[in-house]
Amino acid sequence: MKLYHSSNVSVERPDTEHSRSYLDFGRGFYLTSLYDQAVRYAQRFKRRGQSAWLNTYELAYDETLWNIKRFESYDKEWLDFVAQCREGIDASDYDMVIGGIANDRVIITLDRYFTGEISQEEALGLLKFEKPNIQYCIRTNRMLQECLTFIESEEL
DSSP states (O other), X not given: OEEEEEESSOOSSOOSTTOOSSOTTOSSEEEBSOHHHHHHHHHHHHHTTOOOEEXXXXXXXXXXXXXXXXXXXXXXXHHHHHHHHHHTOOOOOOSEEEEEXXXXXXXXXXXXXXXXXXXXXXXXXXXXXXXXXXXXXXXXXXXXXXXXXXXXXXXX
């Protein structure tokens, strides 16, 4: 499967050490299978006056050998997981997490939920109309090394 990672540099050897903490699915290397989504995300670097790179990889893995969590929609389970990861209290040991991105509209809803302005039911009601953008978060260096192959980097 072809996946993309946007950055301000070419990333030939991805790792989890350069990941920020408190992201949607915790610390890890984030990718998407949606080319247009990756290009749009890369534009944020250009807006900051930085270089924008689109890195392309091939992901190949045997699902029975890895601990993988998939979220099919923005639901209660996704909301709880993202809330824990963004608060830094995720204790799961997944090699990879796959699911929707908290885009700008989703982040506004999450912020309102986290501050107690809206209930979990209200947040889920707002999120159910969002079409998930897909993200893959590879959370272990072992999976990165064994399953992800660098193809190319393109400066945008």
